[in-house]
Amino acid sequence: MASVATPQTGSRDSMSLGQGLRRLWDSYLFRRILKAIFTIWFVTTLLFFLVRLMPSNPLEIYVQELISQYGIPYQDAMSQAAALFAIDLTAPLWKQYLSYLSGVMHGDLGMSLRSPGTPVTSIIAQFLPWTLFSVGTALVISVTVGILLGILMAYRRDTWTDNGLSVFASATTSIPNYIVGILIIVFVAVRWNWVNFAAIRGSLSPGVTPGFNATFFQDALYHAALPIATYVITTVGFWMLSMRNSTLATLGEDYVTVARARGLSDRRIALHYVGRNASLPLVTAFALAVASIVGGAAVIEELFRYQGIGSVLVQSVFQRDYPVMQGVFLVFTVAVVMANLITDLSYGLLDPRIRISGGE
Amino acid sequence: MSPTPTNGAWPQLSDDVCLAVRDLSVDYQARRGTVKAVNDISFDLHNAESIALVGESGCGKTTLGLSLVRLLVKQATIRAGHIYYQRGEKKMDVVELGSEELRQYRWAECAMVFQGAQNAFNPVLRISDQMYDTVRAHGPANAREVRERGIELLKLVQLDPQRVIDAFPHELSGGMRQRVLIAMSLLLKPQILILDEPTTALDVITQRTIIDVLRRLKKELGFSMIFITHDLSVAAELADRIATMYAGRIIELGSVHDIFYHPGHPYSAGLIHAVPTVTGAYMELTSVEGSPPDLIEPPPGCKFSPRCAYAADICRGRADPAFGRQPTPGRLSLHGRDTRRPAGQRSLAARARRGSAQEGHMTTPIIELERQPDLQLEGAARPCR
Known part of the structure; x- marks a missing residue:
């Protein structure tokens, strides 16, 4: 559709090759995926070097720990640490980078420095599900509640319902999530003693094993409840305000007036004319929400002692466990990039104006 | 009717x-x-x-x-x-x-x-x-x-x-x-x-x-x-018919022919003279001076009177003059203004453009409405209070 006539140059052979490449390049999907891969590579590279620019290094920190905890002499501690660590930290940086990159491409994220013999991938596999569970649940609750309240606010604009909910939404969105987390701990767990904070720590109670049974889900939800509450409280306001504004804008559109002139029922208009169009801008916001919630997970999980990938990240940062840090950051990066990719691709399905025809 | x-x-x-x-x-x-x-x-x-x-x-x-x-x-x-x-x-x-x-x-x-x-x-x-x-x-x-x-x-x-x-x-x-x-x-x-x-x-x-x-x-x-x-x-x-609206009222309603060739209300005439013609000889285009009235606090009397070249005291004088309410409605709601125009005589608007030269003639209200019973105009007369 938007193809621009290009001057035709080159011989016949190069033209057909060029046309082939051009057709491939014209494919929106191809370009989008290429962009996603490039983003992941770029962030990975950046992180690799940033991580190593942090003051101190895993060796020093480990040596310091050995000396202060066990009183081992410096020389002994050094040799013990050197034997423990699987990667050669003295190798030139570019060599380390290349070997890391080739590992990543083979799905090998290296070994943890501090838990010798444990591959980073298995650490991620162990802790990531908990974060996906808590963050995912929170996101679903937040988006659903936010959109419904947003529509309610728009239809009742300038009433007490609207004003009250607006104030609530603005207030909760502007408070950082760790403050909300601390407030929840202070009031819900300590002051009012509604939950037993000691028992709620961790991802599961001792003795409960993952499986398809009610006890497991109940227990998992019990342990995740406070982090989920924190995520929901700090993000629901954003969805409320976005949906409210979007719905208001849509209600003022000509096609809604015309739909009423056409005698369409209120329900039909609300669902297919207002609702569908008003939720379009929110699809883009969804990708951004994934990014912010994943980033926030690190602090929140640490705060509630929830054993997800965020708490692993915090721990690995303190220990300068390079491979684990890189691995977790890679997971975050992939999550955000994938969220963006899925958003972009699904947007075309929802809005025909954005739909890119592959053929032309 | x-x-x-x-x-x-x-x-x-x-x-x-x-x-x-x-x-x-x-x-x-x-x-x-x-x-x-x-x-x-x-x-x-x-x-x-x-x-x-x-x-x-x-x-x-x-x-x-x-x-x-x-x-x-x-x-x-x-x-x-x-x-x-x-x-x-x-x-x-x-x-x-x-x-x-x-x-x-x-x-x-x-x-x-x-x-x-x-x-x-x-x-x-x-x-x-x-x-x-x-x-x-x-x-x-x-x-x-x-x-x-x-x-x-x-x-x-x-x-x-x-x-x-x-x-x-x-x-x-x-x-x-x-x-x-x-x-x-x-x-x-x-x-x-x-x-x-x-x-x-x-x-x-x-x-x-x-x-x-x-x-x-x-x-x-x-x-x-x-x-x-x-x-x-x-x-x-x-x-088939044209209704001229001004300040929320239909001030004139008549057949296309009547409105274009014998506009009764000065405002209709003003609108027509603001449009250039393709075939006609050179004609000076005039816009209707001024701007529409404030509809929150409309002017007393005829709403068009502040912009009307023919406005007389009687147009603005009373709070809401009821001149338009004629038992037998005429085509226009201009207060008692005679718009009858013998063939060949200049149109109202043309006279308006002459302005001051004929001022004396223009400001004298003639309490006689042109009656055109063949037109259905009951609505037309009323809005022009």
Whole structure:
């Protein structure tokens, strides 16, 4: 559709090759995926070097720990640490980078420095599900509640319902999530003693094993409840305000007036004319929400002692466990990039104006 | 033709009247106060007749059009009046309709084509789906039959149905969308079609097409039309009668010929003289000086008097002079102004341009209305209080 006539140059052979490449390049999907891969590579590279620019290094920190905890002499501690660590930290940086990159491409994220013999991938596999569970649940609750309240606010604009909910939404969105987390701990767990904070720590109670049974889900939800509450409280306001504004804008559109002139029922208009169009801008916001919630997970999980990938990240940062840090950051990066990719691709399905025809 | 009907009673209407508006007034609630956008408007629309509403921006044309299908914004209320609609045995007062009856009345009886159809369609639904939606809202619908009828109508508005019927709105040009909307407006065979500036924001060639399409459709399908425009040439081409609106009132209502050749109200004359002619000799174009009045605190007396070259003390003097309320209505509502003009004599507006030279003559009110009983003008006289 938007193809621009290009001057035709080159011989016949190069033209057909060029046309082939051009057709491939014209494919929106191809370009989008290429962009996603490039983003992941770029962030990975950046992180690799940033991580190593942090003051101190895993060796020093480990040596310091050995000396202060066990009183081992410096020389002994050094040799013990050197034997423990699987990667050669003295190798030139570019060599380390290349070997890391080739590992990543083979799905090998290296070994943890501090838990010798444990591959980073298995650490991620162990802790990531908990974060996906808590963050995912929170996101679903937040988006659903936010959109419904947003529509309610728009239809009742300038009433007490609207004003009250607006104030609530603005207030909760502007408070950082760790403050909300601390407030929840202070009031819900300590002051009012509604939950037993000691028992709620961790991802599961001792003795409960993952499986398809009610006890497991109940227990998992019990342990995740406070982090989920924190995520929901700090993000629901954003969805409320976005949906409210979007719905208001849509209600003022000509096609809604015309739909009423056409005698369409209120329900039909609300669902297919207002609702569908008003939720379009929110699809883009969804990708951004994934990014912010994943980033926030690190602090929140640490705060509630929830054993997800965020708490692993915090721990690995303190220990300068390079491979684990890189691995977790890679997971975050992939999550955000994938969220963006899925958003972009699904947007075309929802809005025909954005739909890119592959053929032309 | 008929006196102002009392509340609830059905007025005496001749059978060929499809819409009779009586004393319609619409207010908008604004921060500063109440905007009296439409005031005491009365007129009859006959079967297969087309009336053009002309006037400056903000004179109440669109508000009047929207109130006929009760699509006014939340801040607006119909303060008074009736909108009588009849089609065979079907008789209703649109002002009194409940929400479900109103929904059925819209589009099936009276369809409205909006100004600038750019955004008239839901961007995420195909034209065929939106046509189906429309028919479905008014009763059982068969998707294939709706599609066939849609294709037939798209042909009538000179579009290629195969290209348009399954298109999304953004795939069509502005002129095409306008024509699709016109086609869609005829989907349920309404008796009345209201067109709000159907040619505004379109290039001249597209305007031409749309005017031709409308003229042909009206001839073939025989619906009545009210169209709102500030383009007098469009009015001249499409209308049987022209209603000049000013400050929420119809100040003059007459046949196209009368309005163009013997404008009664100085404002009508002013509008006509503000339009250049193609074939005529060089003529000085004049705009109507000044700007429309504030409708929250309208000027006393005749609302046009502050801008009127002929305004006399009697026009502004009384709070609300009732000169227009003649038992036998005349064509115009100019207070007692004699607009009879022997052939060859300069038109009112031409004299106005002479201005001061004839001032003495102009300011003398002559209490005699031109009477043209052959025209149905009961509404025309009244708004010009």
